[in-house]
Amino acid sequence: MHRIKSAGKCFTKKELIYANNAAISEDRNRQLNEDYLDSLPDDGVFPICLAFDEHNRGEIRVQIIFDEAGTTGFLDLTKNRYNLLPTAIVNKDGRVELKYTGKKPYPDDRPYVEKVSRKLVRDSSFSKRVLTAYGNQCAMCEITDTSLLVGAHIYPAHLCGDDTVNNGICLCSNHDKAYERGLICVNPDGEIIIYSKSIESSFLRIRLPRDKKDHPSPERLRQRLELSISKRRS
Numbered sequence: 001m002h003r004i005k006s007a008g009k010c011f012t013k014k015e016l017i018y019a020n021n022a023a024i025s026e027d028r029n030r031q032l033n034e035d036y037l038d039s040l041p042d043d044g045v046f047p048i049c050l051a052f053d054e055h056n057r058g059e060i061r062v063q064i065i066f067d068e069a070g071t072t073g074f075l076d077l078t079k080n081r082y083n084l085l086p087t088a089i090v091n092k093d094g095r096v097e098l099k100y101t102g103k104k105p106y107p108d109d110r111p112y113v114e115k116v117s118r119k120l121v122r123d124s125s126f127s128k129r130v131l132t133a134y135g136n137q138c139a140m141c142e143i144t145d146t147s148l149l150v151g152a153h154i155y156p157a158h159l160c161g162d163d164t165v166n167n168g169i170c171l172c173s174n175h176d177k178a179y180e181r182g183l184i185c186v187n188p189d190g191e192i193i194i195y196s197k198s199i200e201s202s203f204l205r206i207r208l209p210r211d212k213k214d215h216p217s218p219e220r221l222r223q224r225l226e227l228s229i230s231k232r233r234s
């Protein structure tokens, strides 16, 4: 079983129920409670936070976020069905656009691109998980007061839907603002680059989480760096 890319992939409630019914009729290992799925909001968009490819079986195991409290569940589905799931893109006005790359997984008459006012469920436990991973200290200075710390996304969540700790960095409010504005940047290898005389950092490299599995993704750091550079140019 190995992890595969799942950024932005999501279920609508209808697709979730179809996929779960399929998992039940195909007798797959991970199924979800039907009553629970029925109780979910009809206009919800439920992101996949983790996806694993089960070799040999043509099956993907996904972890789905159901609510803002961070309730998740696992579901097994065919690779084919997984590939056809839409990707959620959050527009500036907060509307969620669902993009389908190929044929819809289930026959109905909906168009392949839906522009609808849907609410993407966000994992609000993200910030908490990031703070915990970084031992409640800013990655760029000595601040440890949790009321001044935020779990910031490295690459913006509305662009990738990645709410894993590997797309997070714990920052104090000063460094968070400076990072957001591109006044301070982080190289993919963790080196801190400062673009403003009024900003300081206690370290040359960001403080990393103790647990290696929580370390920031070099790929996300690279994407963020490119975004900051392009912002500064414009």
Ligand SMILES: [Zn+2]
Pocket (backbone or CB within 6 Å): 138, 139, 140, 141, 142, 143, 171, 172, 173, 174, 175
């Ligand atoms: Zn700081």
